[in-house]
Amino acid sequence: MNFKEARILVASDGHTNSELVSKLLLEEFELVHLSWDESRIAADFEKYRPQVLVLAFETLELAERYYLGLFRQSQIVHTMPHRTLLLCNKEDVRRAYELCRKEYFDDYVLFWPMVHDTRRLCMSVLLALRALSSITQSPKVADIAAHVRQVGDLEGVLDRSMAEGAARIDITDHSLRMASEELGDVIEGFADLLAGDLPGSVPSAADAPAVSAGQSQRAKAAPRLKEVENAMTPLREWLDGVKVAVAPPLASARNLQSLAADHRPLVLVVDDDEFQCKLLARLLDTKRYELMFAHSATEALAALRRCRPSLILMDVMLPDMDGVEVTRRLKASPAYAMVPVVMITGQSERNVVQASLQAGAIDFVVKPFDRERLCAKVSHYLQLD
CATH class of the missing domain: 3.40.50.2300 (Response regulator)
Known part of the structure; x- marks a missing residue:
């Protein structure tokens, strides 16, 4: 964030006070806007969209009334990240502290009557901008925890998917083995028939080429059938390799999930x-x-x-x-x-x-x-x- 170009809105109950505060802030920041018309509370805020709202009212009651009116009238004030800086006098320091402690406002500055440390106002705005920057740039812990819980669910999904894949491999392997055995039986029976090995079959001299061809096909089919039986082995090895490969990330996900469990909603x-x-x-x-x-x-x-x-x-x-x-x-x-x-x-x-x-x-x-x-x-x- 370029703090010099940060948007600052000075809200006040009079033109004189807002001009005074604005003059001090313009020594450090370029985009300082003023709002002192009560009828334009929401309009000015939504127009300038400040990152820091400086409440420069004569009394804290007026500052509270302004901010309450802003929340009542504006449809977007609660959605816009901003910090509130309350200017107060010596008599209201205790009250200003209580309001900030309860987080109605973010910070306060002893400003009325004017003090010697006029740079304190600019310093407080800078601190507000730094705090706002860290909030807007850093992901919220609750959001991180929610995402971690979803990542933790990945292990269960992966286990179920791999178990289903292994079951499908077993079914396919069984089907291939059955088909291989049935095909082998057919070839064996056909070859035996041609060779005259079956009861009642007597091959003639004219059948010799066919017998030779049948025996040749049986010899060729044997290694092919063995290949069919072994076709599932690389797939099983791949599946086992996947389990080994994802083990470290899943271990990290489990650790993150245990940490997320410590963050209560x-x-x-x-x-x-x-x-x-x-x-x-x-x-x-x-x-x-x-x-x-x-x-x-x-x-x-x-x-x-x-x-x-x-x-x-x-x-x-x-x-x-x-x-x-x-x-x-x-x-x-x-x-x-x-x-x-x-x-x-x-x-x-x-x-x-x-x-x-x-x-x-x-x-x-x-x-x-x-x-x-x-x-x-x-x-x-x-x-x-």
Whole structure:
């Protein structure tokens, strides 16, 4: 990544603040854009597609409101890899730290009032770009583990295919041997008939050339029949050679599979009810998979920028955006379209079921939870059965 040409968007509640921040950033970066019109939150973000979003608001409340509005209005913000940098004043440092620790934002800089270390802003943007570069260029562990599991299945497929091939060779070998024996019997009988060896057969002098020809053909046929019997030997040797050749790669695949087994799938639970989250943590089999919790749609979408879960348990009723809409947005993104979403609901209305299925959900779990059914569904969609 060419950091100098990285796309940076400075969002602010006023032209003065955004110009000030922009001036400092332009000393290091070339593509710095400004956004201070609240009505163009989503439009500016989607137009400039920033890799680093600098939130230069007077208060943290305004920064939080902006980012929440961005997730509500933009259809693609959660699909675009970017880092968020929060500018704060001395009174809000503790709060900024808590927000970043909870991963609502990625980092913060003490900026108001202006401090002597003005280069700190550029340094923080550089660090954000480096972190983003490592995330986007490195394959996700979950994806690697999934591919390794598929490679591990190759051994079983190969064993079954080779066993089937060996069985077919045996059948063909048996058929050739039977045909060889039958053909040999026919030639022998014909030759014996011509030679007068069969009871009641008396060859005449006129039959002498035919007898000689029959004996000659029998002599020629014998090695040919032996060749037919031995025709399967090279094929068997080839099959044994294949087994020897693939043994080292399969051993490596087994080792990778054992390593992949140590990586547990991630289940993202999106529910604003703290009690329900604690209950799910107790009910689910956390020895087989990891749990991550998000208590709002915004928090969930922000979490998806940093990780890719193997399964999402999505509550229908959320404080900032309903679970059906969040599911619809995820399914519209190629990055998350294949992640299964199971809705959590205490409602059984037909319209909720239909809307969720149309949005892309694959199943439901209904409150109050049935532990056995809940764990069975999670294991099924994680392919742990």
